[in-house]
Amino acid sequence: MPPIPRYRAPASQNLLAVFLSAGFRPFFLSAALWAAVGLPLSVAYLEAAAELPTRFPPSIWHAHEMAFGFGGAVVAGFLLTAIPNWTGRMPLQGAPLAGLVALWLLGRVAVLVSRSEPALVAAALDLAFPAVFIFVVAREIATGRNWRNLPMVAALALLFIGNLLTHLEAMDLAATGAIGAHIGVATLVMLVALIGGRITPSFTRNWLAKTSPAEDQPAPFDALDRFALAATLVALVAWVALPDTRSTGVLQIVAGAALFLRLMRWRGVRARAEPLLFVLHLGYGWVALGLLLMGGNELLSVTDSTAPLHALTAGAIGTMTLAVMTRATRGHTGRALVADRGTVAIYVAITLAAILRIAAPFTGDYYFVALAVAAGMWSLAYGLFALLYFGMLTGPRLQGEG
Incomplete structure (x- = not known):
């Protein structure tokens, strides 16, 4: 097993540098804030107490944002913290981490306001984060030769596929929103069973x-x-x-x-x-x-x-x-x-x-x-x-x- 990397948080008291020193910091906070705000929005949308500017029907938007929005941030925070322990490599930090968080946030905004933009644009913006994250995780595991945790890449690929299927329904190309949501939930539950x-x-x-x-x-x-x-x-x-x-x-x-x-x-x-x-x-x-x-x-x-x-x-x-x-x-x-x-x-x-x-x-x-x-x-x-x-x-x- 590779040694756990010994890295310091930035010596300066620059709060942004500290915040971007490890993946769990921005992603756990982002996941918590979106969970706290997004679920009440989902319930209001589901019960017709509020109208949201999204192309997604209420049940699919609720499932999408909980599985791929909130769930995606949680998985990112966990894996970016665990992978350095698995591979012995330094964690993703600084500007690359900030860019990954920005892609996640861009996806949330794109889906929320998708009614005012082409469906393909909303899908591309939302799917950018999981696509890039799959590449990041695969690169780290391959470079660190930590093949034991390669199934994590398969799990991320399933989350990407489930997310894509919900977008296909939003684009009126296929009635795949429900199965996409099921794939997302099933993948997260399996990760709980495995990692837990x-x-x-x-x-x-x-x-x-x-x-x-x-x-x-x-x-x-x-x-x-x-x-x-x-x-x-x-x-x-x-x-x-x-x-x-x-x-x-x-x-x-x-x-x-x-x-x-x-x-x-x-x-x-x-x-x-x-x-x-x-x-x-x-x-x-x-x-x-x-x-x-x-x-x-x-x-x-x-x-x-x-x-x-x-x-x-x-x-x-x-x-x-x-x-x-x-x-x-x-x-x-x-x-x-x-x-x-x-x-x-x-x-x-x-x-x-x-x-x-x-x-x-x-x-x-x-x-x-x-x-x-x-x-x-x-x-x-x-x-x-x-x-x-x-x-x-x-x-x-x-x-x-x-």
């Missing part, structure tokens, strides 16, 4: 070794883990290719059960004393629950499909994103890996958002109230992250070198 499955037991093992060395450690990666990941991949592919079928429902239940068994072997209950660690288990648990609910709903038809779907999006993606962003930000800026009260409030807010969004279809006449409160809790969670972590993301690292 790496870091959650690893961090738990390290924490237990320090705090309770006599306790049982998380089970090592074995055949059950391989089966759970394979079953998850098959279930997600089936959901994209053959939605609304009983066979897909069965596959989702098998995958959800396997992920739940996998999670139970990671000693998450023992980690409940540290919210910064326990929230990783909670986020992973939402993946298992989401697949179980989707499969159960397919077989029993107890509610509309949005409730189980939001267990995977608001629950798994929303929670795991905040779990990774808070932990990575604290660790890479020299803060203690301990959740303060504000961080705990972030976790509580995103959990309430997911629960309320899933429960909304069951609330009858109070559906719109539940939906609005769920959106408010989501915005509160990500708004609190932007507010409470702003100083960490824009200021120099504490405790010496990174």
Whole structure:
């Protein structure tokens, strides 16, 4: 394994230079701000309470901006921070990083105001960021000869394809918006299953070794883990290719059960004393629950499909994103890996958002109230992250070198 690069944040107190010293800084902040603002806009657009100057119909714009806008920024922030550890190469910094962030922002604006410009122009501007980012990641992995993480390039390619398919519908070329959105969500969920499955037991093992060395450690990666990941991949592919079928429902239940068994072997209950660690288990648990609910709903038809779907999006993606962003930000800026009260409030807010969004279809006449409160809790969670972590993301690292 290559050595972790030892790089300093800029010695000067130039805030812009510090902000552009690592990918997680601008991308995590951008993702949080867009999540806090974009979701209420989506809900207002979906419920005809607001009109947006976009070519995208409400449901597709909502899915597009959550999966490819918000999700794209989160994935970029994570990978640009993780890849130097994988390859031993210096991270993307300065002007190149600023250019990448600018492309992401340009895409958000282009899609939002796409009604006032040619559809092809909006698509080109929006797809520029994922296209360039795929090149950046592929170059780093190839140059560092870190072939183990080459599947990350495939995941980024799938996000690009899903994004492209939504634009084809906006251009009235094909009715591919829904499948494009499904590809985006499925890819993000699979990344949570893969990456969350790496870091959650690893961090738990390290924490237990320090705090309770006599306790049982998380089970090592074995055949059950391989089966759970394979079953998850098959279930997600089936959901994209053959939605609304009983066979897909069965596959989702098998995958959800396997992920739940996998999670139970990671000693998450023992980690409940540290919210910064326990929230990783909670986020992973939402993946298992989401697949179980989707499969159960397919077989029993107890509610509309949005409730189980939001267990995977608001629950798994929303929670795991905040779990990774808070932990990575604290660790890479020299803060203690301990959740303060504000961080705990972030976790509580995103959990309430997911629960309320899933429960909304069951609330009858109070559906719109539940939906609005769920959106408010989501915005509160990500708004609190932007507010409470702003100083960490824009200021120099504490405790010496990174």
